[in-house]
Amino acid sequence: MLDVALVSLIQDMSEKAGVEGTIQYWARVGESLAKRMGKEAYMGWPSFNVALREGRTAFSIEGSVTALTDLAITDVDGDVVGYIYALETCVFNPTIVRIRYSVGELPRADSAVAEEYNNSVRDTAVCNFCVIHQRFREEVAKNISIADQSLDCVQLANRGFSGETKITEDALKKIGINPEYVRSLLRNYACVYAIMMRGARLKGESEEA
């Protein structure tokens, strides 16, 4: 109910404060949630991945997240500095269905917010809800450390409710993953992102330099 209520405010808010205002609002909501969830520390990637599987990390609030352990991210020295993670179902999918059956349609501002975000922040949103998700994950990553090193979360790909996709090819190049492989992941997952050690010197980055 609260999700549908917040969405019903988007149109009004976008008309009054502009779509930029809605982006700031969603970003603040995501940031505030992440900050309040507190810090987490893990000894290594295996313990983090187990915590994720058991729904104990802040990332798990979004639903079922799978650690794709076959897709390790390595740095220039070949050490594992992160993994790719995939969210099975977007947490807003049920919200969109609920909106369809209660209010009738998504506010027009939904696509306008996503478009503005893609133009002014980064080209990774398929709908306005992506703003809250992506900001939330970025902040959560800052609060988690693995082997005393804080993390970074990088958005790689996502699939919207009606099938539209966004694939961040630049980020994939840096971590050395083929975009076509990630595209195939979107058949089974709604959102794909990388969690890795903050400041890691990635192979793809050194090739670019």
Next chain:
Amino acid sequence: MNERRKFLIDDNPFVDVAACLFLEDIADKQGASGMNNYLVSLATSLAKSMPEEEYRTWDQFLDSLVKGESIISAFEDVITITPHCAVTTKCPFTKGWQEYTKRIGTFSPIHSAVAEYYNSVYKPGTINSMCIIHQTFRNAAADRIKVAGKPLKIGQIAAVWEDVNRKIAPDEWMPILLEKAQISRTDLNMILRNNADVWVMYTD
């Protein structure tokens, strides 16, 4: 309750927790009254965004209500005890609250402080911020419903929250509310054992 209906009324814990924290931030800056204003406008805006309804008879309205087809029961599982007494079986914010207590900690006291503010300024019927959204929405949704040409009216009788806190309408209001709802005080206590909210529906 069928699977589809359950899916439709299940809340989104991610958004519920995020929204609760956001509301707490609002309260830090604007106090309980600011938070209350936000909650009331949130619920009113939601109801206003939903289509209006007209029913030819009271029975037709009741049928739509319990099937979850009416806007008033769009977000909650409602059963009727009498033709005028409706019961919400489970608070739609339960999942969000459970996720909050699991991931953040004890529910911030501001959520009950804002309810006290609401109870003193509007109507004494809420336990916490979630009740404000719920009850305001229900009243605003009722404003959009007509039964046999007359506007629907709603009166809150009692609510029970997950932490076993209860809020029952003031004693002086009870005889009228119970009479309109066609239940006794004993009935009410029995209903409250395993339900979340009891309310009366009528037209003038």
